[in-house]
Amino acid sequence: xxxxxxxxxxxxxxxxxxxxxxxxxxxxxxxxxxxxxxxxxxxxxxxxxxxxxxxxxxxxxxxxxxxxxxxxxxxxxxxxxxxxxxxxxxxxxxxxxxxxxxxxxxxxxxxxxxxxxxxxxxxxxxxxxxxxxxxxxxxxxxxxxxxxxxxxxxxxxxxxxxxxxxxxxxxxxxxxxxxxxxxxxxxxxxxxxxxxxxxxxxxxxxxxxxxxxxxxxxxxxxxxxxxxxxxxxxxxxxxxxx
Numbered sequence: 001x002x003x004x005x006x007x008x009x010x011x012x013x014x015x016x017x018x019x020x021x022x023x024x025x026x027x028x029x030x031x032x033x034x035x036x037x038x039x040x041x042x043x044x045x046x047x048x049x050x051x052x053x054x055x056x057x058x059x060x061x062x063x064x065x066x067x068x069x070x071x072x073x074x075x076x077x078x079x080x081x082x083x084x085x086x087x088x089x090x091x092x093x094x095x096x097x098x099x100x101x102x103x104x105x106x107x108x109x110x111x112x113x114x115x116x117x118x119x120x121x122x123x124x125x126x127x128x129x130x131x132x133x134x135x136x137x138x139x140x141x142x143x144x145x146x147x148x149x150x151x152x153x154x155x156x157x158x159x160x161x162x163x164x165x166x167x168x169x170x171x172x173x174x175x176x177x178x179x180x181x182x183x184x185x186x187x188x189x190x191x192x193x194x195x196x197x198x199x200x201x202x203x204x205x206x207x208x209x210x211x212x213x214x215x216x217x218x219x220x221x222x223x224x225x226x227x228x229x230x231x232x233x234x235x236x237x238x239x240x241x242x
Contacts, residue, residue: 005102006109021107028091028104032084059087063207070208071215078214081121085114086207089165093199103199105169108162115162118210119154126217135217161209168202 005020012018039052049057063083067075092103104110126135139150 004107005104006107008102020102021104021110024092024095024102025104025110028088028095032087032091066208067211070211071219072211078125078211081117082207082211082214085117085210086203089114089203089206090200093169093196093203096196096199103169105165105199105202108166111162111166111169114165114206115158118161118213119158121210122154122213122217125214129218138217157213161206165202165206168198 005024008020010018010020010023039056042050043053044050060079060083063086064075064079067078067082072078089105092105095101096103105114123135126138129135130138140147
């Protein structure tokens with residue numbers, strides 16, 4: 001039993017290796033790119049729309065709504081990054097129904113790469129909203145004593161993102177493999193369906209956590225940039241006022 005798709009090597013020349021993780025990662029990226037190009041090449045504003053366009057609008061609208069509910073005021077600004085993360089992890093889980101497919105999220109290298117993307121994106125969005133000085137000051141709040149703890153939290157939550165996604169995806173694949181060797185007829189089908197559900201849940205959790213981290217890095221500037229509304233003075237009551 002393979003614990004990781006890294007162990008499945010298709011080609012090797014010296015220290016260069018083409019394993020299942022790299023191969024299926026590029027396949028998923030190719031499917032996402034080609035699929036988006038095919039769906040968006042003939043978009044319609046009329047009432048008559050293709051099924052693929054309706055599906056695309058449902059997915060995009062749902063992701064935007066979730067981003068907005070997290071607390072990000074401009075969901076379209078973060079749609080490209082967060083939506084891509086969600087679709088990649090979700091598609092990786094859905095493609096497990098195909099025989100021979102090894103989800104790249106079952107490899108720690110892939111989950112670490114996804115978590116590092118979040119680690120880089122959070123300060124970039126934070127600096128864009130608050131400026132470099134404003135974002136760096138957030139590490140010293142409420143006091144300068146919190147600086148090392150805030151830095152440690154940045155690294156620890158990145159590690160937690162990677163390990164959480166890797167552990168959940170790998171455990172599902174291992175359970176299916178164990179049941180396949182014991183009862184090769186009924187239980188693997190049930191566990192495969194359960195694995196699809198688990199993969200979608202993990203994609204949603206990874207997406208939401210990334211959105212929460214970005215919202216935490218941008219909320220200070222948003223709260224300061226909002227104009228204060230003037231106090232509302234109640235009208236003086238008169239005898240003819242109802």
